[in-house]
Amino acid sequence: MSANGTPVERHHILTVLVENKAGVLARVAGLFSRRGYNIFSLAVAPTVDDRFSRITVVVDVESAPLEQVVNQLDKLVNVVTISELAPAEAVERELLLATVAASPAARSEVIELVGVFGGEVLDVGADRLTVMLAGPPDKLDGFEGLLAAYEVVELQRTGRVALPKIGVRALTRPQLVAVDEPAAG
Amino acid sequence: MQLTGAQALIKSLEMEGVEVMFGLPGGAILPVYDPILSSSIRHVLVRHEQGAGHMAEGYALATGRPGVAMVTSGPGATNIVTPLSNAYMDSTPLVVISGQVPTAAIGTDAFQECDITGVTMGITKHNWLVKSAQDIPEVVASAFHLATTGRPGPVLVDVPKDVSFAQMEWYWPDHLDLAGYRLPGAPRRADVEAAVALMAAAERPVVYAGGGILKARAAEALRALADLTGFPVVTTLMARGAFPDSHPQCLGMPGMHGNFTAVTAMQRADLLVALGARFDDRVTGRVDAFAPGAKVVHVDVDAAELHKVRRADVAIAGDCKVVIDALLQAAAPALGGPDAAARIGPWWEELRRWQREVPLHYERHDGPPIKPQMVVETLRDLSPSDTIVASGVGQHQMWASQYWRFDHPYTWVNSGGAGTMGFAVPAAIGAKVGRPERTVWAIDGDGCFQMTAQELVTASAERIPVKVAILNNAYLGMVRQWQEMFYGERYSEVYLSPDLPDYVKWAEAMGAVGLRAESPEEVAPAIEKANAVEDRPVVIDFRTDAFEKVFPMVPAGASNDDIVVHPEHEERAGAERLAWERLAAEQRR
Ligand SMILES: Cc1ncc(C[n+]2csc(CCOP(=O)(O)OP(=O)(O)O)c2C)c(N)n1
Ligand SMILES: [Mg+2]
Numbered sequence: 090m091s092a093n094g095t096p097v098e099r100h101h102i103l104t105v106l107v108e109n110k111a112g113v114l115a116r117v118a119g120l121f122s123r124r125g126y127n128i129f130s131l132a133v134a135p136t137v138d139d140r141f142s143r144i145t146v147v148v149d150v151e152s153a154p155l156e157q158v159v160n161q162l163d164k165l166v167n168v169v170t171i172s173e174l175a176p177a178e179a180v181e182r183e184l185l186l187a188t189v190a191a192s193p194a195a196r197s198e199v200i201e202l203v204g205v206f207g208g209e210v211l212d213v214g215a216d217r218l219t220v221m222l223a224g225p226p227d228k229l230d231g232f233e234g235l236l237a238a239y240e241v242v243e244l245q246r247t248g249r250v251a252l253p254k255i256g257v258r259a260l261t262r263p264q265l266v267a268v269d270e271p272a273a274g
Numbered sequence: 275m276q277l278t279g280a281q282a283l284i285k286s287l288e289m290e291g292v293e294v295m296f297g298l299p300g301g302a303i304l305p306v307y308d309p310i311l312s313s314s315i316r317h318v319l320v321r322h323e324q325g326a327g328h329m330a331e332g333y334a335l336a337t338g339r340p341g342v343a344m345v346t347s348g349p350g351a352t353n354i355v356t357p358l359s360n361a362y363m364d365s366t367p368l369v370v371i372s373g374q375v376p377t378a379a380i381g382t383d384a385f386q387e388c389d390i391t392g393v394t395m396g397i398t399k400h401n402w403l404v405k406s407a408q409d410i411p412e413v414v415a416s417a418f419h420l421a422t423t424g425r426p427g428p429v430l431v432d433v434p435k436d437v438s439f440a441q442m443e444w445y446w447p448d449h450l451d452l453a454g455y456r457l458p459g460a461p462r463r464a465d466v467e468a469a470v471a472l473m474a475a476a477e478r479p480v481v482y483a484g485g486g487i488l489k490a491r492a493a494e495a496l497r498a499l500a501d502l503t504g505f506p507v508v509t510t511l512m513a514r515g516a517f518p519d520s521h522p523q524c525l526g527m528p529g530m531h532g533n534f535t536a537v538t539a540m541q542r543a544d545l546l547v548a549l550g551a552r553f554d555d556r557v558t559g560r561v562d563a564f565a566p567g568a569k570v571v572h573v574d575v576d577a578a579e580l581h582k583v584r585r586a587d588v589a590i591a592g593d594c595k596v597v598i599d600a601l602l603q604a605a606a607p608a609l610g611g612p613d614a615a616a617r618i619g620p621w622w623e624e625l626r627r628w629q630r631e632v633p634l635h636y637e638r639h640d641g642p643p644i645k646p647q648m649v650v651e652t653l654r655d656l657s658p659s660d661t662i663v664a665s666g667v668g669q670h671q672m673w674a675s676q677y678w679r680f681d682h683p684y685t686w687v688n689s690g691g692a693g694t695m696g697f698a699v700p701a702a703i704g705a706k707v708g709r710p711e712r713t714v715w716a717i718d719g720d721g722c723f724q725m726t727a728q729e730l731v732t733a734s735a736e737r738i739p740v741k742v743a744i745l746n747n748a749y750l751g752m753v754r755q756w757q758e759m760f761y762g763e764r765y766s767e768v769y770l771s772p773d774l775p776d777y778v779k780w781a782e783a784m785g786a787v788g789l790r791a792e793s794p795e796e797v798a799p800a801i802e803k804a805n806a807v808e809d810r811p812v813v814i815d816f817r818t819d820a821f822e823k824v825f826p827m828v829p830a831g832a833s834n835d836d837i838v839v840h841p842e843h844e845e846r847a848g849a850e851r852l853a854w855e856r857l858a859a860e861q862r863r
Contacts, residue, residue: 107454108453108454111403111405112391112395112403115392115395116395119395119396123396140453154581156581157578157581157582160577160578160580160582161578163577163578164576164578165454166399166400166420166452166454166455167454168454169453169454
């Protein structure tokens with residue numbers, strides 16, 4: 090199991106390199122809703138090359154065959170490349186922020202918990218504190234579970250970003266142009 | 275050279291070789307209408323923007339060139355949403371230019387503002403909101419490139435009024451910045467050989483030809499493939515004309531209202547060679563019961579169609595013409611010849627028997643009312659073979675497809691994927707504009723005609739002499755047929771009336787010739803009179819049998835095995851079914 094109690098094998102991570110143009114996110118999101126594909130999470134950020142942005146999207150492959158999702162995405166004119174990452178072949182990170190109501194007594198427990206997980210306390214008030222944890226999604230799941238023992242006022246997760254593990258080659262579209270051999274004759 | 279955005283837009287259309295566009299002006303697009311006065315491009319002023327869109331589609335379907343339409347912002351743009359959706363479903367190259375409120379007003383709910391790029395995102399191949407006049411040539415060139423290449427489709431270019439007024443320095447792009455747009459290359463040799471191997475081994479092959487054949491201009495290549503292999507060919511609703519109906523290997527149309535042989539051939543096939551076809555639900559019937567024993571070779575320029583509905587044994591993403599040519603080259607030694615003919619000989623015997631035993635059928639009789647199928651047959655027999663036929667959506671469309679003899683590509687102009695009532699009249703006008711030397715008949719329903727008939731005013735004003743045959747059954751006939759067959763004859767909101775409106779008077783009011791035929795013997799004379807009219811549109815109101823049903827029919831959601839043929843042939847179809855089951859059982863033993 091991983092984030093939100095969903096079986097890992099249903100997850101597939103696509104990192105989608107898109108042109109940095111107006112409305113691209115709407116096109117990608119619209120495609121998912123139009124075709125009935127479910128998204129677990131979605132993160133968008135510019136890349137080092139400012140002509141492009143990267144969308145990391147975790148799709149539920151039970152809602153549609155991954156191949157269909159990729160092929161349809163590939164048809165969007167602003168989508169440049171799509172890499173498929175199986176969870177085992179990717180390094181993934183996600184960020185969690187939570188504001189917890191804690192009496193002075195409970196506060197030290199929360200701070201200790203954050204310390205154990207390697208998180209950080211970002212903000213402290215009279216009766217609440219805001220903490221942060223970055224890590225693999227399943228680590229965040231564990232942390233979130235333990236935090237539930239306290240009064241969580243607000244909790245926000247970013248959705249994951251991912252890159253292939255070094256040495257693993259992600260399957261990348263376009264493969265349509267990768268003609269290895271001309272036609273017969 | 276300094277130009278305004280509006281001038282650059284018209285000049286860009288000229289650079290793309292546009293000879294005609296269809297449209298209607300309004301506030302936001304006004305600046306662009308001014309340079310039209312001094313352009314070589316012909317503008318056809320429509321009476322409703324939906325008409326502009328369907329005319330552009332008809333033009334594209336008849337000529338293979340992209341259709342162009344121009345509309346204003348807000349309601350002008352939303353009026354062309356239906357044609358965009360229609361063109362998207364049928365992969366028709368269509369370029370729509372819409373006006374938009376000035377950039378500074380976007381997002382403020384300004385007068386006639388509509389987020390048309392948002393509205394049309396899911397029904398265009400791509401669309402653009404132009405932010406700077408300097409971008410116009412690049413966007414227009416990209417728009418035409420996308421509309422016409424790969425799997426063709428509609429695109430929309432939204433131009434704010436201030437962008438039309440702004441100055442730009444003219445250029446014409448020699449390279450397009452479309453980093454994410456790729457076209458499939460040549461097929462891989464291994465895939466081509468795998469396809470040929472399946473074809474060489476097949477005993478009951480069927481070539482399943484779709485609209486992609488026409489888009490790829492591959493009708494001749496298909497013909498060569500059929501001639502080489504001797505395989506039977508079915509042509510889908512979108513592919514009528516892609517392979518001549520008069521060719522002995524043509525089985526005609528498969529699908530929900532396909533003929534018994536075409537439908538059953540696909541069901542019993544051991545190999546389907548799908549070329550530019552997409553296993554649409556109207557062809558497959560219940561998917562899990564479709565062609566259960568068939569291996570599949572699937573060729574489509576859109577890789578997303580491969581394995582979408584039906585898993586293919588050999589899937590090739592590629593242009594149909596390129597791939598068929600590759601198949602032909604690789605096939606020559608393995609396919610064709612006496613061995614191949616012997617291998618598929620028994621299959622042909624089977625097919626011929628089905629054609630003989632269960633042909634298309636309707637009851638012919640002499641008195642009124644007129645049988646609609648008889649009108650189509652008479653029209654066909656009294657028209658040149660290269661006549662272009664446009665149709666609406668409903669029973670008349672199915673009869674047109676079933677009973678016309680399509681012997682030339684690009685002679686069938688029809689709304690397939692979307693099933694848009696009202697398509698016929700404007701699409702016929704567009705086709706006639708693109709092919710003025712051809713006879714163009716719209717075979718329309720009374721319901722459909724009432725949706726877009728006003729474009730006959732356009733046709734009269736612009737001297738576009740199209741001909742319209744209304745199969746006037748006084749009903750939304752196709753819906754009536756479903757209510758009769760599947761809703762216990764409970765007719766809900768399907769009656770129209772044979773004489774309200776008076777179609778003859780209406781035609782005359784629109785500057786057309788109006789004729790009427792009420793009994794079978796009046797059919798041919800009326801058509802002959804219409805054929806003699808060359809200087810204006812003509813409409814014939816054929817009073818047809820209101821209770822005629824389209825047969826065969828595969829009920830929605832049913833298996834193609836459960837095809838319902840004309841009641842008079844039900845027994846024979848049943849016998850063929852039994853014979854087949856017996857044979858299959860024997861083979862299993
Ligand atoms: C715009 C639109 N509205 C509704 C329908 C549903 N529909 C399909 S066929 C049909 C009846 C068409 O009537 P008519 O044009 O008289 O043709 P007929 O079936 O009688 O030949 C209707 C209402 C449709 N296809 N398109
Ligand atoms: Mg009718």
